[in-house]
Amino acid sequence: MLDTLERADSAGAAGKAEHFDVLIAGAGISGIGSAYHLQQQCSGKSYVVLEMKDTFGGTWETHKYPGVRSDSDLYTFGYRFKPWVGAPIASADEILKYMGEVIEENHIGPNIRYGHRITACKWSSADNRWTIEAIRLADGSKATFTCNFLWMCQGYYDHEKPYIPDWEGLSDYKGHFVHAQLWDPRTDYAGKRVLVIGSGATAATVVPAFAEKAAHVTMLQRSPTYFFCSENKNELADRLREIGIDEPTIHRVVRAQIMYDQDMMTKRCQTEPEVVFEELKELVRAFTGKPDFEFEPHFTPKYRVWQQRLAFCPNGDVFRAAVEGKVTVVTDTIDRFTEKGVRTSSGEEIEADIIVAATGFRLSVMGDIPFSVDGKPVNWSDTVTYRGMMFTGVPNMAWVMGYFRASWTLRVDMMGDFVCNLLNHMDKIGTKRVDVQLRPEDAGMPLAPWIEEDNFNPGYLMRGLDKLPRRGDKPEWRHNQDYWAEKDQIPATDLTGAEFKYS
Numbered sequence: 290m291l292d293t294l295e296r297a298d299s300a301g302a303a304g305k306a307e308h309f310d311v312l313i314a315g316a317g318i319s320g321i322g323s324a325y326h327l328q329q330q331c332s333g334k335s336y337v338v339l340e341m342k343d344t345f346g347g348t349w350e351t352h353k354y355p356g357v358r359s360d361s362d363l364y365t366f367g368y369r370f371k372p373w374v375g376a377p378i379a380s381a382d383e384i385l386k387y388m389g390e391v392i393e394e395n396h397i398g399p400n401i402r403y404g405h406r407i408t409a410c411k412w413s414s415a416d417n418r419w420t421i422e423a424i425r426l427a428d429g430s431k432a433t434f435t436c437n438f439l440w441m442c443q444g445y446y447d448h449e450k451p452y453i454p455d456w457e458g459l460s461d462y463k464g465h466f467v468h469a470q471l472w473d474p475r476t477d478y479a480g481k482r483v484l485v486i487g488s489g490a491t492a493a494t495v496v497p498a499f500a501e502k503a504a505h506v507t508m509l510q511r512s513p514t515y516f517f518c519s520e521n522k523n524e525l526a527d528r529l530r531e532i533g534i535d536e537p538t539i540h541r542v543v544r545a546q547i548m549y550d551q552d553m554m555t556k557r558c559q560t561e562p563e564v565v566f567e568e569l570k571e572l573v574r575a576f577t578g579k580p581d582f583e584f585e586p587h588f589t590p591k592y593r594v595w596q597q598r599l600a601f602c603p604n605g606d607v608f609r610a611a612v613e614g615k616v617t618v619v620t621d622t623i624d625r626f627t628e629k630g631v632r633t634s635s636g637e638e639i640e641a642d643i644i645v646a647a648t649g650f651r652l653s654v655m656g657d658i659p660f661s662v663d664g665k666p667v668n669w670s671d672t673v674t675y676r677g678m679m680f681t682g683v684p685n686m687a688w689v690m691g692y693f694r695a696s697w698t699l700r701v702d703m704m705g706d707f708v709c710n711l712l713n714h715m716d717k718i719g720t721k722r723v724d725v726q727l728r729p730e731d732a733g734m735p736l737a738p739w740i741e742e743d744n745f746n747p748g749y750l751m752r753g754l755d756k757l758p759r760r761g762d763k764p765e766w767r768h769n770q771d772y773w774a775e776k777d778q779i780p781a782t783d784l785t786g787a788e789f790k791y792s
């Protein structure tokens with residue numbers, strides 16, 4: 290009641306903070322999903338979503354390179370509450386349309402403030418609330434909000450500054466150089482020689498897309514990647530549709546099927562990685578129609594299958610383009626850029642009209658927003674993570690960090706339940722503050738970097754490990770990237786456990 294009065298009061302007074310029970314940072318797939326769960330499960334709570342862009346979508350709005358699409362299936366990358374009715378792999382536009390429907394159908398739109406960049410998050414123990422400072426990008430004016438609980442859904446990478454290695458001679462290059470994240474869709478590449486640097490999921494998408502119109506595409510990779518070739522269809526979904534099953538049931542059943550299959554695949558990758566690699570190769574042979582397809586040296590990765598996300602390859606398109614001579618793969622490192630292209634360490638010069646860096650992201654922990662608790666700046670690497678969701682020393686705050694090997698959004702739904710249960714529990718016991726804290730049995734627990742390098746090691750996380758919170762060696766203090774364990778553990782969380790301190 291007090292909050293409601295304060296909100297009405299502050300909204301009317303220019304320059305004063307607006308108060309909400311919950312403030313959600315970011316209107317990407319995490320922020321929109323979190324808003325939905327909050328509305329559904331904590332219906333009395335007021336909330337606002339602050340988004341710096343002029344529209345929703347996050348990742349799917351930022352990336353505009355040719356062919357941009359998901360590499361997970363949308364039955365699991367879509368929310369559990371909104372059936373996906375299309376082909377499993379979706380374009381960015383299709384994902385944006387889906388998210389737009391979620392916003393529309395659930396009347397989330399009026400709660401989103403676009404064009405608001407959060408610049409500081411300050412916790413006050415005296416007031417038991419956060420003060421969130423933001424800038425309205427339209428006119429540069431300042432806006433201040435207060436909230437009881439802060440739900441960080443700002444993603445994990447810098448949307449404006451991608452990762453570009455410090456290449457020698459880059460300024461000598463006279464052609465068009467761009468990072469894939471900053472690709473302008475008006476760029477004409479028809480009939481041009483395109484060089485793509487990288488071999489991850491982005492490269493796997495742009496290389497065949499460029500090959501459709503470019504004169505030639507070269508994919509220059511430092512090291513090979515595993516590719517999973519498949520048709521973009523789900524036979525079970527198609528069959529269930531054919532026999533008239535309703536879409537919510539299809540969504541539920543197909544999600545279960547995909548998650549089961551992925552679980553089996555993950556286990557097999559660990560127990561019989563060679564067999565799995567042979568199967569991946571067999572798919573390449575089938576899609577290219579080349580039983581003698583040569584995998585050495587460009588398609589034999591050095592890391593273990595599943596240490597990084599498998600790059601999806603619809604209908605074997607990368608391999609077919611290579612077989613047809615539209616794409617050349619070079620496995621080498623860059624010595625330097627030249628006026629006409631790139632010289633590799635082995636001395637080969639690759640000339641190109643357009644060079645596209647598909648070299649990944651620049652990790653951005655909490656959006657690089659300065660956080661403070663009672664005036665003291667938060668250094669994330671001094672904190673310990675509670676299941677990759679909350680952090681010691683930082684009250685009333687959760688961060689949505691999804692899965693990398695399974696669909697990110699599975700964790701958005703799961704965390705939606707967790708945060709709402711936590712908020713409802715706090716209301717029930719009449720408390721305004723929750724901290725996560727190491728328990729007596731955690732005393733002396735060894736702390737390690739956030740990510741287990743031998744388990745999952747994409748470059749952008751490895752480059753930023755020193756900025757990330759730390760983990761312990763027990764399930765409560767790790768973000769283990771294991772959906773199949775967490776799907777049982779997180780819903781079963783005992784909110785009265787000693788790891789939660791209410792005050």
Ligand SMILES: Cc1cc2nc3c(=O)[nH]c(=O)nc-3n(C[C@H](O)[C@H](O)[C@H](O)COP(=O)(O)OP(=O)(O)OC[C@H]3O[C@@H](n4cnc5c(N)ncnc54)[C@H](O)[C@@H]3O)c2cc1C
Pocket residue numbers: 314315316317318319320339340341342345346347348349352358359360361362366405406407408442443444445446448491656658689691692693695696697698
């Ligand atoms: C090209 C590409 C393809 C991908 N494909 C898949 C896939 O198929 N499957 C999968 O599981 N994962 C995929 N991922 C990972 C993907 O990023 C996540 O799945 C998911 O989209 C992240 O959603 P998010 O809402 O957490 O973060 P984001 O999409 O990064 O959205 C964060 C939002 O927060 C806003 N924001 C950030 N800082 C501030 C601030 N200071 N103030 C206000 N607003 C702020 C941003 O503008 C943005 O809108 C892909 C990533 C990329 C880049």
